[in-house]
Amino acid sequence: MDSPLELELRELLAGITALPPDFTADTDLLDALALESAQIMEFVMEVEDRFDIIIDQRQLAEVRNIAHLAAVVGKAVA
């Protein structure tokens, strides 16, 4: 179901925190994963470096899961 971009983001996230077996692109990163701000910073930095993009914090305010983030990244690299 997950797109290649979503899978790549998921892989980056797995390097920062352990993902539960039932993790999907729709899993809420804040509620279900309890990610806190330092981890998010690290994750976003990894994503920015990997795709050579800048994600501004305004865009991030709407992101709650990998699918949302993939949409932001997809737009930036398009």
Next chain:
Amino acid sequence: MAYVGATPTGSGIPRPEGEFEGLADALDFAARGQTGYNFYSGSGELDAAVPYAQLRQQAVATARRLAHLDLPRHSRVAIIADTDPLFHRFFFACQYAGLIPVPMPAALQMGGGDAYVGQIQRMMERCGAAVAVAPDSFVDLLQTAAKPLGLAFVGGEADFDALPQATEALSPMRGDEPAYLQYTSGSTRFPRGVEMSQRAVLCNLREIGEVGAQLRDDDRVASWLPFYHDMGLVGCVLVPLVYALSVDYLSPRTFAMRPRLWLKLISENRCTSSSSPPSGYGLCATRLRLSDREKYDLSSWRIACVGAERINPRLLERFSQVLGPAGFDPKAFVACYGMAECGLAISFAPLDNGLDVDVVDKESISASGFAKPAAGASGVLKLADCGAVMPSYEFRICDDEGREVAERHCGHIFVRGPSVMRGYFNDAEATAEVLDDSGWLDTGDIGYRMGRHLVVTARSKDVIIVNGRNIWPQDLEQLAESSPGVRIGTTTAFEATRPNGDPLVVLVVESKRAEPDLPRRIESLVREHFGVTCYVEIAPPRTLPRTSSGKLSRVTARAGFLDRTHWDEAGNPAPMAAPVVESARLANG
């Protein structure tokens, strides 16, 4: 070449005779030179260079548009204080137009749009904002927040610039008129708006520049601190203005993601002054790749102020060790103490001296509050000397009954002087809690004096009191962090209340490997050093709550602990699995 495209170092303009009467006068002065503010992007590239001369022109034109709105003098203008030239433009426009600027937070968390809208809405409501402006990326959120409030203008630069300019003469704010409102963070209650007068803030700026930092014309400032905090606004916008120094900015978010860019900026632009809370130096030391440090030359950095929270000397030692080879001189560290209620600074350690640590007897200070100089190397506490209280202040250290205590005895720190705030805006009750009729400000901090030097031991609200002994959470945290497998800045201590009302000292420790005996080891360390039983909980790395500036939040950690903890019949915690991996058992109730 240094500072390519940015404003130069050194204004070359002579200091004016006499004092400025308002911040607008200070900008009029700085506008005669070539220096100014420079904004760097998330990848460390120069985004915008704004010389003071250009800023003055923009501010005056903006003030004329604000004047066209025909608002009562001292109406409030909320400015979303992202690290963007828009902030300076509107902050100074308010000075010329006779309106009060109110810097608003610009820290958005992932998925945090709604929470942010609620936060700025409450602030705008509290200060009765008449105008609200934001950089383009924040305009939609600002509009959502401002919708129910009926403001005279809400929007971004493009909409604002469509307003006509008034033609009558501007009358800048001076003397006892307000300068700005600064909302303070760190409180569980709603943040309070510190109202500073022009005279008060200018007094503090002069004292910081002349007595504290002893600024020179060839100084250059680098900063990643947010403009909606006192260190960022007063220390890195207003102090440089009064001395017409150039400033290089990174956003707090850029720093949090890529702390090396701070070092790169200082190195390339030959900055001489840059400040941070201790946690910022810690983040740099932790995150820097050693192979990167050869790229930096930090030998120009002569003033590295450290403030805003109790200083853990080990964090600074670590920073010095890591960056010494890159030319950082530990003598550049200057411990400072202050708060938004005084503009920024209350005390400043001497320059070219590095951190002075007062080593005191742990048993004496926790049992009786007496900071007895330690005789040996064990059973000691290392506390940073925050330097001499600046000359314009009177200060006293008092016990709970308000009686002054002797030197080296811990008590509540009170200050009085010309840079103390006039009060919290529209909040007589909160003002009366901290400011008495004769002008004494209760800082809310605990510390002791050595002559005019201050040692700040804790924020009052953090003190843990067990069996009549005062224990500072920082001490428990530092002790836990001395255990193998526990990193600096990964523990938090606080006092929780058991169901029967008795206190429980809690220490939450982040640890990667859930070593079964780690809680017990820390527990026995604490018992050994402080004679109290504490409850140690191990949490996975990076799960403790941190503020937007990366500081651990004890208040939030305590709330989270109480939330997830179940209590057994004996009144001891019986925590649920997540996020706790392993927990200690209490030896007894």
